[in-house]
Amino acid sequence: MPKLWSRTVEEHRRSVHEAIVDATWALVTERGALAVTMSEIAETAGIGRATLYKYFPDVEAILSAAHERHVAAHLERLAELRDRGGTANERLEAVLEAYALIAHNRARHGPPELSALLHRGEHVARAQQQLVDLFRDLLADVGSAGQLRDDVSPNELANFCLHALGAASNLPSEDAVRRLVEVTLAGMRPSLR
Amino acid sequence: MPKLWSRTVEEHRRSVHEAIVDATWALVTERGALAVTMSEIAETAGIGRATLYKYFPDVEAILSAAHERHVAAHLERLAELRDRGGTANERLEAVLEAYALIAHNRARHGPPELSALLHRGEHVARAQQQLVDLFRDLLADVGSAGQLRDDVSPNELANFCLHALGAASNLPSEDAVRRLVEVTLAGMRPSLR
Incomplete structure (x- = not known):
C-alpha cells in the first residue's frame, strides 16, 4: 500500500x-x-x-474505549501541570487539586452505572499506576526541597494521595474538595517533632 | 405457634x-x-x-450474606475499640489503625474476584456510612479536646479517613500500614499557622 x-x-x-x-x-x-x-x-x-x-x-468495549480516552486526557492535563513553572511544592499542590477536582466531577457528572461497569478494566489499573508514578516523582522533588516528611517513601505517599483524594467523589462542593487537598498535603509535611 | x-x-x-x-x-x-x-x-x-x-x-446472594456478616463483625470490633478507655485521641488512633489493618488483610486474604462482585451491594453503602459515622463521632471528641484541626468538619475528615486508609489495600506490610495511619492522622492535627 x-x-x-x-x-x-x-x-x-x-x-x-x-x-x-x-x-x-x-x-x-x-x-x-x-x-x-x-x-x-x-x-x-x-x-x-x-x-x-x-x-x-459490544457496548462495554466502546465504553472502555471512551473511558480510556477520558483518562488519557486527564493524565495529559496533570502532566502539563507537573511540568509547569514554579517550585516543586506549588506544582504538587496544582496537580493534587486538579486530580481531586477530576474525581469530584467524575462522580457528579458521569453516567450513573458506568463506574461499576468500567472500574475493573486493565487499563484502569494501568492509569492508576501512571497516576501514582506522576505523584511519586513530584513528591520526590518536594522531598529534595526539604518540604516533605522523610519517614515515609514518596511511593507510599503517592499511594496515600491517590486514595485520600478519591474522597472528593463524595464531597458536596469544590470548596470541600480544596479542604480535602489541604488535609492531604498537611499529612505529608515534614514532622516537627 | x-x-x-x-x-x-x-x-x-x-x-x-x-x-x-x-x-x-x-x-x-x-x-x-x-x-x-x-x-x-x-x-x-x-x-x-x-x-x-x-x-x-444464587451464589452471589450467599456471598453477599457472607460479606455482610464479615462487615458486621468488623464494625463491632471497631465500636469496641471506640468505647474502650483512654483519651479520645488514643481511641481514634486505635480505631483508624484497626480499620487500616482490616483493609490491608481483606485485600491480601480475601478471595480474588470477590470485591468486584460484592462492592456494589446496598449493604456496602450502609456499612460505609456506619464507618463514617463512627469515625466522625470520635473525631468530634478529639476536636473537643483541642487536638483536631478546626477548619474542616469532623464529617469531612471522617470521609478523608475512610478513603485515605483504603490505601492500605495496596501496601506490602503492616509497618507500611502503620505509616499510612500516621500520615492520615498528621493531616488532621491542628494547624500551627
Whole structure:
C-alpha cells in the first residue's frame, strides 16, 4: 500500500472510531449505560450495524474505549501541570487539586452505572499506576526541597494521595474538595517533632 | 405457634443459614468466586439442593450474606475499640489503625474476584456510612479536646479517613500500614499557622 493511502485509511478508521465513541458517550450519558443498544449507537454515529461490529464487539468495549480516552486526557492535563513553572511544592499542590477536582466531577457528572461497569478494566489499573508514578516523582522533588516528611517513601505517599483524594467523589462542593487537598498535603509535611 | 417452638424453628433456620454461608466461603476461598456452584455448596453444607434454594436464590446472594456478616463483625470490633478507655485521641488512633489493618488483610486474604462482585451491594453503602459515622463521632471528641484541626468538619475528615486508609489495600506490610495511619492522622492535627 502506498504510504499516503495507508495514512488515509488509518485516519478514516480513527475518525469512525471517534464517532462511535462520541455517539455512545452521548447516549449513555442521556440514558444510563445499561439502556443503550448497538443498533442505536450505529444509528447515532451514522454508520451501519455491520461496520460498528467491525470496530467493537459490544457496548462495554466502546465504553472502555471512551473511558480510556477520558483518562488519557486527564493524565495529559496533570502532566502539563507537573511540568509547569514554579517550585516543586506549588506544582504538587496544582496537580493534587486538579486530580481531586477530576474525581469530584467524575462522580457528579458521569453516567450513573458506568463506574461499576468500567472500574475493573486493565487499563484502569494501568492509569492508576501512571497516576501514582506522576505523584511519586513530584513528591520526590518536594522531598529534595526539604518540604516533605522523610519517614515515609514518596511511593507510599503517592499511594496515600491517590486514595485520600478519591474522597472528593463524595464531597458536596469544590470548596470541600480544596479542604480535602489541604488535609492531604498537611499529612505529608515534614514532622516537627 | 408456641413461643418455644418458634424459637427452635428460628434457631434451626439460623444454623442452616450459617452452615450455607460457611460452606460457600470455604469453597470460594479455595477456588475463586466464579468457580463454585449451588450443588457443591449444598453438598459441602450437608443439605439438599431444594433446601438450599429455600434460603438463597444464587451464589452471589450467599456471598453477599457472607460479606455482610464479615462487615458486621468488623464494625463491632471497631465500636469496641471506640468505647474502650483512654483519651479520645488514643481511641481514634486505635480505631483508624484497626480499620487500616482490616483493609490491608481483606485485600491480601480475601478471595480474588470477590470485591468486584460484592462492592456494589446496598449493604456496602450502609456499612460505609456506619464507618463514617463512627469515625466522625470520635473525631468530634478529639476536636473537643483541642487536638483536631478546626477548619474542616469532623464529617469531612471522617470521609478523608475512610478513603485515605483504603490505601492500605495496596501496601506490602503492616509497618507500611502503620505509616499510612500516621500520615492520615498528621493531616488532621491542628494547624500551627
